[in-house]
Amino acid sequence: MANADRGNRPLSPHLTIYKPQLTSITSILIRITGNALIVSVFLIVCWLFSAATSPQYFTVIDSFMNSWLGTLVLTASLWAVWYHLLGGLRHLIWDRAIGLDLKTAEYLGWLVVFGSFLLTIITIFILW
Secondary structure, three states: OOOOOHHHOOOOOOHHHOOOOHHHHHHHHHHHHHHHHHHHHHHHHHHHHHHHHOHHHHHHHHHHHOOHHHHHHHHHHHHHHHHHHHHHHHHHHHHOOOOOOHHHHHHHHHHHHHHHHHHHHHHHHHHO
16 A cells, blocks of 8 residues: 555655755765775875885885875875865864854855865975
8 A cells, every 4th residue: 555656756855956065065075085094094004014024015115105196196195184184173163053154154164175275285395
């Protein structure tokens, strides 16, 4: 009996009918960058382990780390660290029930996005 009118019922709202909002996109990116940092930490641990193991292993891993792909991965990882940190600070602000109105939430979202790029560039120039 329950299946008799199944075809006539309205579908539940799905992600495709919602307009993406800055707060939802930045929240999703916080989760993505957190998981991507796991891969970056694994790469750095492999580099340190190869340095402790043998010169041959270190040469292989170090040549990757100094290649254009390794530099790209490390730069993206640096951006992910800053983005994840700033996004976490934004969530800590929200946990205090501050900045929950739409205008302030949008402002904090853009602050996280632009701040992460700015801090990445500053860090690269300081470490270069």
